Amino acid sequence: MSNATDSLYAAWKKIYPRYQLGFFRHLRSVLYTVELVIFFFLPFLRWERPGGLPNQAVLFDLPARKFYIFDLMIWPQDIFLLAFLLIAAALGLFFITALGGRVFCGYMCIQTVWTDLLLHVELFFEGNRKQRIKLDQAPWSGKKWLTKIGKHAVWLLLCAATGVAFVSYFMDAPTFWQQLLAGTLPTPALFTIAFLTVTTYLMAGFAREQVCIYMCPYARFQGAMFDEDTMIVAYHPEIGEPRESNRRIRTAQREQGEKVGECIDCEACVTVCPTGIDIRNGQQYECITCAACIDACDSVRERLNASRRTLICYTSLREMRGGKTRWLRARVYYYSLLLAIFLGGIAYYLNHHASVELTVIAQRQPMYILQSDGGIQNNFTVRVLNMTSSRQTYSLSVSGIADATLTVAAVSETNAQGHPVLTVDPGSVTPFTAYLRQPGQRVEPGSVPIHFTLTAQSVDGGTATYHSSFARP
Numbered sequence: 001m002s003n004a005t006d007s008l009y010a011a012w013k014k015i016y017p018r019y020q021l022g023f024f025r026h027l028r029s030v031l032y033t034v035e036l037v038i039f040f041f042l043p044f045l046r047w048e049r050p051g052g053l054p055n056q057a058v059l060f061d062l063p064a065r066k067f068y069i070f071d072l073m074i075w076p077q078d079i080f081l082l083a084f085l086l087i088a089a090a091l092g093l094f095f096i097t098a099l100g101g102r103v104f105c106g107y108m109c110i111q112t113v114w115t116d117l118l119l120h121v122e123l124f125f126e127g128n129r130k131q132r133i134k135l136d137q138a139p140w141s142g143k144k145w146l147t148k149i150g151k152h153a154v155w156l157l158l159c160a161a162t163g164v165a166f167v168s169y170f171m172d173a174p175t176f177w178q179q180l181l182a183g184t185l186p187t188p189a190l191f192t193i194a195f196l197t198v199t200t201y202l203m204a205g206f207a208r209e210q211v212c213i214y215m216c217p218y219a220r221f222q223g224a225m226f227d228e229d230t231m232i233v234a235y236h237p238e239i240g241e242p243r244e245s246n247r248r249i250r251t252a253q254r255e256q257g258e259k260v261g262e263c264i265d266c267e268a269c270v271t272v273c274p275t276g277i278d279i280r281n282g283q284q285y286e287c288i289t290c291a292a293c294i295d296a297c298d299s300v301r302e303r304l305n306a307s308r309r310t311l312i313c314y315t316s317l318r319e320m321r322g323g324k325t326r327w328l329r330a331r332v333y334y335y336s337l338l339l340a341i342f343l344g345g346i347a348y349y350l351n352h353h354a355s356v357e358l359t360v361i362a363q364r365q366p367m368y369i370l371q372s373d374g375g376i377q378n379n380f381t382v383r384v385l386n387m388t389s390s391r392q393t394y395s396l397s398v399s400g401i402a403d404a405t406l407t408v409a410a411v412s413e414t415n416a417q418g419h420p421v422l423t424v425d426p427g428s429v430t431p432f433t434a435y436l437r438q439p440g441q442r443v444e445p446g447s448v449p450i451h452f453t454l455t456a457q458s459v460d461g462g463t464a465t466y467h468s469s470f471a472r473p
């Protein structure tokens with residue numbers, strides 16, 4: 001047995017993917033560009049919110065524990081929503097995988113997008129595949145140093161920009177930039193930028209396909225979502241085999257009536273593959289279904305003026321066996337049903353979740369205050385959390401106690417029923433001190449349960465209640 005067979009580790013071989021234009025390359029370029037533009041520029045999108053709320057369209061304000069996503073405000077008590085969103089995203093991924101295989105990996109995954117971005121820089125500095133291989137094999141010279149330094153400098157710049165863009169989702173972007181330029185950024189922000197710069201540089205610049213093959217858990221469990229109707233990129237051996245690269249031999253074989261495959265063994269499909277596999281060896285878990293090999297083979301066959309039948313294409317195992325792909329099937333129904341349930345639940349919650357929260361804490365030092373007329377007064381700390389994006393006014397009333405009068409410190413405004421009117425800014429909690437008095441002639445012994453009700457004067461403000469008790473001797 002050879003040493004290579006004895007070893008449990010495959011030696012790492014640098015992959016030099018060839019850049020290939022074609023329909024799927026254009027499609028990927030459009031999607032990658034949209035993703036990059038959204039990622040880098042979304043923090044600069046302004047979104048008007050009244051009442052002094054931040055005007056950044058997407059802001060994850062960790063110190064204030066509030067997330068702003070356009071008109072949506074997520075509070076700490078809504079944090080389970082993020083778990084629901086993650087579950088919905090996972091179900092969405094399962095759904096896409098059941099239908100289209102690993103299209104997410106090939107067209108949307110950040111690892112693929114950033115690797116492709118850095119590969120473009122490599123192409124710019126080091127040239128095409130052959131030139132890159134030649135450069136790496138050449139001894140170190142002044143030109144080689146300059147080329148490599150130029151490439152790595154731009155890589156680092158792009159990776160640092162990635163870190164900067166990421167952090168600006170967590171701070172007001174213009175303020176963040178001012179602090180960045182003035183060198184006054186807080187340490188956690190600097191650490192995050194440095195961390196993302198290094199990880200992006202390593203993962204997208206060096207590890208590349210190793211991330212997809214060895215590190216990504218999705219690559220490992222996606223097989224469980226596959227069935228014979230899932231879209232895969234596959235080579236048609238019945239058309240391509242037996243392959244022969246020599247044109248003369250092919251012609252001679254044809255003349256002798258031998259079967260000659262359509263594959264000319266040019267390896268164009270292998271040299272474009274970002275994960276370095278040969279799709280002609282059958283379906284492999286390393287394949288991220290980017291379709292670069294389809295573009296490569298199609299362009300070869302176009303040059304050969306070959307018949308329209310493609311050797312490599314998106315297909316399914318069922319189709320390869322001569323059947324017809326079934327798009328609508330049980331697992332697609334299950335995933336879409338579960339996805340609809342989760343997305344529906346999130347939409348329902350967002351439409352119906354409370355717009356205001358009321359907390360009433362009875363001040364029990366002292367338990368109650370005896371008035372000169374024999375009446376009893378209890379003091380309460382009332383906290384009102386306005387979860388809408390506009391300033392709200394609320395009337396505060398109390399029930400469960402006869403003839404009691406409710407007043408609030410520093411609040412003189414009352415509504416038509418004489419209830420105090422409280423004003424609270426958007427997205428903030430305001431504490432008030434409330435006094436509840438019951439006249440002497442109505443005082444009975446023992447404490448009594450009472451109910452505070454907060455009612456917004458506008459339709460979107462909502463209502464809230466809080467149960468407490470009124471202490472008496």
Ligand code: SF4
Pocket residue numbers: 233269272273274275276277278279286287288289290291292293294
């Ligand atoms: S085999 Fe083809 S589709 Fe799969 S990763 Fe390689 S180039 Fe992309």
Ligand code: SF4
Pocket residue numbers: 235240262263264265266267268269270280296297298300311312
């Ligand atoms: S690109 Fe097409 S013709 Fe060339 S080796 Fe691959 S499958 Fe064969």
